[in-house]
Amino acid sequence: MTDQPAALITGSATGVGAATALQLARRGWNVAINYSRSEAQAQETAQACREAGADALVLQGDVARDADCRRLVAATVARWGRLDALVNNAGTTVFGEAARWDALDAEVFQHILGVNTVGTFQMVRAAVPHLKAARGSIVNVSSVAGALGIGSSVPYVASKGAVNSMTLHLARALAPEIRVNAVCPGLITSRWFARGIGEEAYEKTRQAYEAQVPLGRSSTPEDVAESIVWLVTGARTVTGELILLDSGVHLGRDTPRR
Structure with missing residues (x-):
């Protein structure tokens, strides 16, 4: 077993996951980088973490598959002899x-739930014995969609609402050995959203969002990662929290801007 703590971060080739891995690496953590399709980007993220002084492991896997979840955890523990944090x-x-009601079918709905909700549970289940031994922590990356009922699609909103409820349940069930929290970002300036709706539509959405929200800005992947890292490395008395990282969008549209 190494003296350095170890974190497994799913979906960490790019965006929030990659930013979280790099920030943890800079704080002396070893990191397991998981990807489903973006191998080249995952390798780049791992190299950046190594340059920051960490050991980094790159693991392919689909969290919707329970066997993959168990394999990701097993490979992480085999590498470092420990698992101190899981970031879903x-x-x-x-x-x-594709997000219109009349275009949605059960297969689409089940796929989104399979990754976002079932995948989160399966990763937790696989990791719990090792996290208990380390008295570690879990951070679920949810969304303001799950708290406010707004978002890209009905199944996405439902999946993130389920993640939020599951976070509260797991915080009770896994205490006192494991802390469980969730971050719920609003709009994030990452390629994930821009690629999903197209650059022009994304830019219009970003501008409208920033004109509306009290803080007048979107979150960067690094902004979200800072909160995740705080929950992992500090926050010793924080569990069962759903932290809204939405620049105040939950306050409503009538909030005055100066």
């Missing part, structure tokens, strides 16, 4: 025409 960041949705 992998997620999916549908945008645009």
